[in-house]
Amino acid sequence: MAVLGGCTVQGPDGEQQSPVRIELPSGTPSPKSAPPDDKPSAPAAPAAPAVLWKPGDKGRDIRELQARLRQIAWLFDGPTGVYDDLTERAVRGFQGKRGLPKTGRTDRVTWERLLKMTREPGRWDLYLMGGQPADAPDARCLTGRVLCVSKESRTLRWMVDGRTELTVPVRFGSEYTPTREGVFSVYWKSRHHVSTLYDSPMPYAMFFSGGQAVHYSSDFAARGYAGASHGCVNVADEPAIREIFARVRTGDKVVVHW
Incomplete structure (x- = not known):
């Protein structure tokens, strides 16, 4: 038994009594020395992937x-x-x-x-459905009124005196029906044209070389570059080709280049 002492008490007659004794069970730990909880802590949840x-x-x-x-x-x-x-x-x-x-x-x-x-x-x-950036215009496109068509970036710029006013993605003919390259001019415009050779609509057609024209293509709008034209320059953006058609005049230059 452990004994704590040091205090005395006074009796009713003024007689001193024995020191007060407080008995504690031996080996009782103090709160500071209590053993830690043995229960395992829950594992941390894995971090969510970034x-x-x-x-x-x-x-x-x-x-x-x-x-x-x-x-x-x-x-x-x-x-x-x-x-x-x-x-x-x-x-x-x-x-x-x-x-x-x-x-x-x-x-x-x-x-x-x-x-x-x-x-x-x-x-x-x-860029299956377009949206690609246009490359720099060919030098032959920098003067006059020009439909400047790049086979490299598959884009058409409508340019006036070296300034680009509109740019749209375009599609060309396949290896069996290639789109011709060079400098041409628009010789005929046909708003509601239908191909007599393929019996297919060619709205907003601007003919520049034989039967080849710049025109709207619903197939291009639906399939993108998964398809090809029969040699024409296809445009999938109908509002854009409508505006280009309204601006282009017969005799305006067409440049098709790499």
Whole structure:
């Protein structure tokens, strides 16, 4: 038994009594020396993978994401370069099919899984439906009124005295029906033209070389560069070709170049 002392008490007659004794069980630990709780702590939750892209994001990386989703039939539109509702839905479906959290956002785990299942997209996979930047205009386009058509960037510039007023993506003929290159002029305009050779509509046609013309193509608008023309310069943007058609005059120059 442990004994604590040092205090004395006075009796009723003024007689001193024995010191007060307080008995404690031996070996009782103080609160500071109490053993720690033996229960194991819960493991920390794993950190969520970093989100690379999410709805509303834009740019070349989004084009690649969309092009890769197209390769495995999770997306059928685009690429547009905009993380839109269709892209979010495609990502969510891809994630669910592979047991990943269906967030609709592209995190690092989702992206790495997609990379393993697809190939590196080429330039025209990324710009299947247009949207590509135009290259520099040919020197022959820098004077006068010109439809300046680049086969390298697949674009058409409407230019006046060296100034670009409108730019649109265009599509050309296949290797069997190539679009002619060189300097030409618009010799005929036909707003509601229909091809007598292929029995297909050619709205806003501006003929520059035989039966070859710059015109609107609903097939280009629907299929992009997955298709080809019969030699004409196809435009998929109907409001743009309507405006170009209104501005171009018979006799204006057409330059088709690489």
